[in-house]
Amino acid sequence: MSWTLTADAIGDLARGAAVLGTGGGGDPYIGSLLARQALAEHGPVTVVGLDEVPDDALVLTVAMMGAPTVMVEKLPSLDEVVAPVHALGTYLGRPVTHVACAEIGGVNSTIPVAAAAALGLPLLDADGMGRAFPELQMVLPTLYDVTASPLAFSDEKGNVGVLQTVDNHWTERIARVACVEMGCSVMISGFPMSGSIAREALVGGSLSHSLAIGSGIAEARRAKTDPVAATVERLGGREFYFGKVVDVERATTTGFARGRARIEAPGDTDALELSFQNEHLIAQSGDVTFATTPDLIIVLDAESGEPITTEGLRYGQRVRVVAAPSDPRWHTPEALAMVGPGYFGYDLPSHRFDGTPERRLVEAGA
Amino acid sequence: MSWTLTADAIGDLARGAAVLGTGGGGDPYIGSLLARQALAEHGPVTVVGLDEVPDDALVLTVAMMGAPTVMVEKLPSLDEVVAPVHALGTYLGRPVTHVACAEIGGVNSTIPVAAAAALGLPLLDADGMGRAFPELQMVLPTLYDVTASPLAFSDEKGNVGVLQTVDNHWTERIARVACVEMGCSVMISGFPMSGSIAREALVGGSLSHSLAIGSGIAEARRAKTDPVAATVERLGGREFYFGKVVDVERATTTGFARGRARIEAPGDTDALELSFQNEHLIAQSGDVTFATTPDLIIVLDAESGEPITTEGLRYGQRVRVVAAPSDPRWHTPEALAMVGPGYFGYDLPSHRFDGTPERRLVEAGA
Structure with a gap:
């Protein structure tokens, strides 16, 4: 069409x-x-x-x-x-x-x-x-x-x-x-x-999918419903963290924006740490891995549901963090070798958007 | 022809x-x-x-x-x-x-x-x-x-x-x-x-000129005459130093072989210092500048007259150092701006092969 x-x-x-x-x-x-x-x-x-x-x-x-x-x-x-x-x-x-x-x-x-x-x-x-x-x-x-x-x-x-x-x-x-x-x-x-x-x-x-997500956020705002919830539903994902950005380390090196952001939720002593290279790669809090590349880690403004890019992260922003499934082809062994946490230097198996680790067997290419 | x-x-x-x-x-x-x-x-x-x-x-x-x-x-x-x-x-x-x-x-x-x-x-x-x-x-x-x-x-x-x-x-x-x-x-x-x-x-x-220089060195060796003198004559240049390589600093950085070589002559307390970036750029001893880019600075084996490249310089080599005129177009103001000592970061006027400084006026582009 x-x-x-x-x-x-x-x-x-x-x-x-x-x-x-x-x-x-x-x-x-x-x-x-x-x-x-x-x-x-x-x-x-x-x-x-x-x-x-x-x-x-x-x-x-x-x-x-x-x-x-x-x-x-x-x-x-x-x-x-x-x-x-x-x-x-x-x-x-x-x-x-x-x-x-x-x-x-x-x-x-x-x-x-x-x-x-x-x-x-x-x-x-x-x-x-x-x-x-x-x-x-x-x-x-x-x-x-x-x-x-x-x-x-x-x-x-x-x-x-x-x-x-x-x-x-x-x-x-x-x-x-x-x-x-x-x-x-x-x-x-x-x-x-x-x-x-x-x-x-x-x-x-x-493109249609992007347009639907973007207009869904705008509609939810007009209807005074929750734009983050609308996005989560459309992505088939889950919201896993709500907090305030308290630290952003960012450097533009070797042609990339690389860094880490720390987000604190009231009552969580560990806080959420997001690691990125242009895109978010890992979302962890203490021993818990919420999601990793290749699944999607998305930071949204807590009220407006507006997406916040890694270069747009600022101290004090109140954000909600969402994980969502990627195209299933990213979970094949060859794909994980190309874009899994290991490629980016993290000694960690890939974790799906629901927090379950990818079977190590698969990531090893077997 | x-x-x-x-x-x-x-x-x-x-x-x-x-x-x-x-x-x-x-x-x-x-x-x-x-x-x-x-x-x-x-x-x-x-x-x-x-x-x-x-x-x-x-x-x-x-x-x-x-x-x-x-x-x-x-x-x-x-x-x-x-x-x-x-x-x-x-x-x-x-x-x-x-x-x-x-x-x-x-x-x-x-x-x-x-x-x-x-x-x-x-x-x-x-x-x-x-x-x-x-x-x-x-x-x-x-x-x-x-x-x-x-x-x-x-x-x-x-x-x-x-x-x-x-x-x-x-x-x-x-x-x-x-x-x-x-x-x-x-x-x-x-x-x-x-x-x-x-x-x-x-x-x-x-190419003809290179061939004539190269065969001139070979002929002088066969005739047991001085190959360095033969080269100097063919270049219309001058031999200005005879000594032993006593120090070579060389690094391969940003795609170039950059460095300095020190050559000592018996009785000269200052020694000759050659500065290079792939090619020799400056030849100095104490306060004396013998020659600089764009004129030619050439290191030859003292006996065989064989040319020694900057990456071939080694401790202990006995060498004779020759300066020779470059194509006259390299001495125009635009050319000196492109290849003179200043371009390479040396605060020094260009010196011709005979040791005379290029008029500063010319190098400044006037």
Whole structure:
């Protein structure tokens, strides 16, 4: 099913996408600005369901790569957004037919809207993760042997590069150092896919899902019901913590926003500790692990239900913390090797959103 | 005038090029190996004088980029050498007609021979500097507004990238971080030029000159005359120091071999200090500055006259140190801003090979 995305839906889309962004994927306000500008200049975007993409389509993902702490200060221009798509179209020697989101997040679900509008191309109702992850190779298409490269990157100065690498991890490594040198935030386009591969490898319906979550929060506020409860229900998740942000350690290093946040609930002596690298990775309190990557850990404003990104965490915020299931394909052994706690350096088995540990056997790849 | 380069000339070419490499540009033995292999597999290379290049030629430079300390341990394969030329030909959409050296040096004058042989293309009797310099933008073509980009780079794993940047300094910055990430040594090809531009912007005759220097050293040894004196005469330079290497400080940082060497002459209490970043930049003893970049500072084995590269300096070597004039275009104000001592962080005016300071007025750009 295809539908038309107009400027008045961007606020809800960005808000819902920031919920699924699990702390990363960029600030929804920043993301909205650019998408609204592009829609105003170029008209609405047609969003196409995966069931309607022609088999021989040429789909490219579009995303902003870098530390969200920097992204919030460096809104790209429309020229910068489309530059890598143009570079890649030239490199591939055939016309790009569809744009897709690499991940879901406040910026990374709205930048592709801007790109699709400016390029006059349809946007897929889909993305590569069903959430956000910090590194470029961390998309389901990697598990379907889709190569990230050729991948193009561009900055606000007008520099452009195209990479053709031996695997998706090398695309990440080279693009990341280029990104850091170019100012810690660049636009990228890559993962060229046919329509039939996109149908198999992407997470379908994620823009509609984001829009529903975002408008659900707005509706609950209007109806004076609990917006957090509405979100939890829509995600099939659980709320596991309610407290005040009392400490945030954050550094922008090696191209990422890395850090930890401490949230205290009245009466809990241990407090909740969230560890993040752009996205929340681990939620623990004392000996209890509430959830870990790849399931979603989401921090919401206690009253308004507004998602709070990792770079937006501030002392004194009253928040409610939610865990929700990720796409089931993230729980396969290969996927856990790519995005489980072990990859990020934590000696901890992956814990599902309901707090149960992933069987160690599975995480070991057996 | 065009001539044929065969495997038996490679030793002299590499040796002479290492003399002009002024400590950098790579080890001549390593450089010889790859060129000999390519000539054995693909036959001799035609070397074409700048006067014979057609105006509409498409000339690309080919070079190894990275720290010479790493290059000596990572001899590239022929596949790696030609990969960036192929990538760039595809990107530019028209056939490359000639290969040229970006700089003169033990590896960077012989790698282009290997590339020309493997690609079946003629090689220009020319290069971009008439010596070696550590950064990519430091070529005379930069002063003629030739853009380094599109520039392609490749590594031994099979990773390839193409950059299109806003200026040559940005090509250097992005290529350098990619180079460091890819193992501190990559093959590059760039600076696309027409034949008419190449004629104007390159240093003509530098391969013939290298060959003459290299064979002059060999002849002097056979004739039991002084090979260092033969080299000094051919360079129009001067020998200014004779001593023993007593200290070498060297680190491979940010993609370069940086350091200092101390050479002691009997009776000189101050000793000679050479400062280098891949290439020798400054030669000083106490208050006396013997020569600085952009003129050439060359360390030769005291007996054999064999050039010693900065990564080859060892305690106890008995050496003679020579200064020689660079291409006169390196002494223009814009050129001195790009490659003078000030660019490398030394608070010192440029000193010509005869020890006279460049007028400060000139270096200040007036």
